[in-house]
Amino acid sequence: MENMLNRSQLKKELFTFLIITFAATYILQFFVFNRAGYISSPLSHIWSTTLAVSMFIPAASAILCMVYFKSKALTRETKIIFAFFLLYAVLFAFENYCWPVMGTVMNLPVLSTIIAVLGMVTVIALNLKKKWRKGLVSSQLSFGKNRKYYLILPLAVFALLILEYLTLNFTGLGTPLTEFDISAFIVTLVSYFVLYFFTEWTWYFGEELGWRGYLQDRLFPLLGSYKGVLVLGVIWGVWHYPMNALGYNFPGQPILGNILMTVFTIVFGIILSYAVLKTGSIWIAVVMHLFNNKLNGVICAYIAYSPDVLLVNALSCIFLGILALVLLRSKVWKQVEKIQGRGTV
Numbered sequence: 001m002e003n004m005l006n007r008s009q010l011k012k013e014l015f016t017f018l019i020i021t022f023a024a025t026y027i028l029q030f031f032v033f034n035r036a037g038y039i040s041s042p043l044s045h046i047w048s049t050t051l052a053v054s055m056f057i058p059a060a061s062a063i064l065c066m067v068y069f070k071s072k073a074l075t076r077e078t079k080i081i082f083a084f085f086l087l088y089a090v091l092f093a094f095e096n097y098c099w100p101v102m103g104t105v106m107n108l109p110v111l112s113t114i115i116a117v118l119g120m121v122t123v124i125a126l127n128l129k130k131k132w133r134k135g136l137v138s139s140q141l142s143f144g145k146n147r148k149y150y151l152i153l154p155l156a157v158f159a160l161l162i163l164e165y166l167t168l169n170f171t172g173l174g175t176p177l178t179e180f181d182i183s184a185f186i187v188t189l190v191s192y193f194v195l196y197f198f199t200e201w202t203w204y205f206g207e208e209l210g211w212r213g214y215l216q217d218r219l220f221p222l223l224g225s226y227k228g229v230l231v232l233g234v235i236w237g238v239w240h241y242p243m244n245a246l247g248y249n250f251p252g253q254p255i256l257g258n259i260l261m262t263v264f265t266i267v268f269g270i271i272l273s274y275a276v277l278k279t280g281s282i283w284i285a286v287v288m289h290l291f292n293n294k295l296n297g298v299i300c301a302y303i304a305y306s307p308d309v310l311l312v313n314a315l316s317c318i319f320l321g322i323l324a325l326v327l328l329r330s331k332v333w334k335q336v337e338k339i340q341g342r343g344t345v
Contacts, residue, residue: 007222013069014218020061021210022239025054029242039247049096051243055203056089058210058239065214066345073345077126077135084119088112088202108199117198123283137280139345140213144281153275153284154291160319161296165303167315174304174312185302189295196294201286204293208285211236211269212276213345225333229273233266240265250309260310263317268292270324277332 032050039047063082066074095101095109102110126132127143136142143150168174211232219228240261244250250257272285306312 009069010218010222013065014215014222016068017061017065017210017214017218018235020064021058024057024061025239026242028054028057029246033246039243039251041247041251045096047248049093051248052096052203053089053093054243056085056092056206058214059085059206059208060089062210062214062345071345073139075135075138077132078139078141080126081119081123081136081141084115084122085202085205088115088119089206091115092202113199116200116202120198120201123201140276140280140282142281143283144279146278149275149278150284150287153271154288156323157271157288157292157320158295160323161292161299161316162303164312164315164319165299168306168312169304173308174300174306176303177301177305180302185298188298188302192294192298193291196290197287200294201290204286204289205282208272208282208289209345212272212285213282216273216276217345220336225277225336226328229270229333230266232273233269234262236269237262237265250313253310256310260313260317264313264320267317267321267324270327271320274327274330274332277336278330 028050032046036044036046043051063086065071091101091112092109095112100109100111102114104110105113123141126136133142165174169176215235216228216232219232222228223231237258240249241258244257244261245254249261272288275284275288276282300312
């Protein structure tokens with residue numbers, strides 16, 4: 001009976017999260033579409049802001065659900081990180097939709113950027129002291145265990161991305177936008193990663209706390225890890241459908257684009273879920289999501305650019321799919337299936 005009640009509670013939390021997340025995202029994007037029209041390239045200011053704000057919604061929904069359902073993971077340390085994230089999200093939206101309080105730097109509003117940097121410094125500080133770190137374990141906001149995976153998995157994804165763009169280059173399907181210089185390439189990659197990690201971590205935390213944190217911890221006990229990670233990937237893909245239909249990611253290809261997006265979110269989702277399961281931390285998913293989104297453009301510019309977005313994304317699905325299939329053979333998935341009623345976040 002207790003297990004049935006637990007499953008019932010997990011379902012209630014899961015569907016509440018999904019309803020809030022999808023309703024808020026779709027309503028926001030529909031409203032902006034009515035005012036600004038389709039998404040074009042380069043992105044207009046209102047659409048670039050809206051797409052960023054959309055990324056905050058899954059985490060905001062998760063936090064709302066955690067408060068409403070009185071999650072035990074809401075420790076003092078967890079609340080501090082959530083406070084920085086929510087403050088950033090509100091300030092970012094205000095400064096971009098209304099007025100940048102302190103002006104902008106690198107097209108980012110200064111005040112919310114300062115909050116982002118202070119927030120990440122706080123995250124690092126909270127993970128340095130054992131007592132504080134312990135308060136982050138249940139919410140998966142400590143840096144976790146098996147920290148070697150913070151190096152291994154991003155490097156594996158990086159190697160596959162390099163192979164993807166080398167394939168475009170060698171087959172003549174893509175050409176570099178700039179002359180390749182190994183020193184400039186490495187310096188650009190490292191500097192971009194450090195810069196965005198401190199100034200835009202909130203964007204990827206916004207998705208990963210929602211998908212790989214809150215939703216994953218409810219899907220896996222209900223469906224099992226294998227079925228759960230596939231369903232999670234589909235849900236993540238469907239969440240992208242309106243923005244893609246309006247011209248983002250796959251301009252002029254809403255149907256094929258959304259099909260490819262779903263394949264990609266399943267494949268990349270498997271990799272991110274594996275990373276979270278191995279480390280017990282959301283942060284590795286944040287790092288890898290940021291790495292993929294922000295550094296892809298650097299690799300593309302130095303090795304091979306192709307205007308065929310369907311081809312590029314199909315290759316991403318193939319190369320990352322190889323890694324996903326390898327990771328699915330890990331014992332970690334079966335170990336998770338033995339744990340019922342996890343739902344700690």
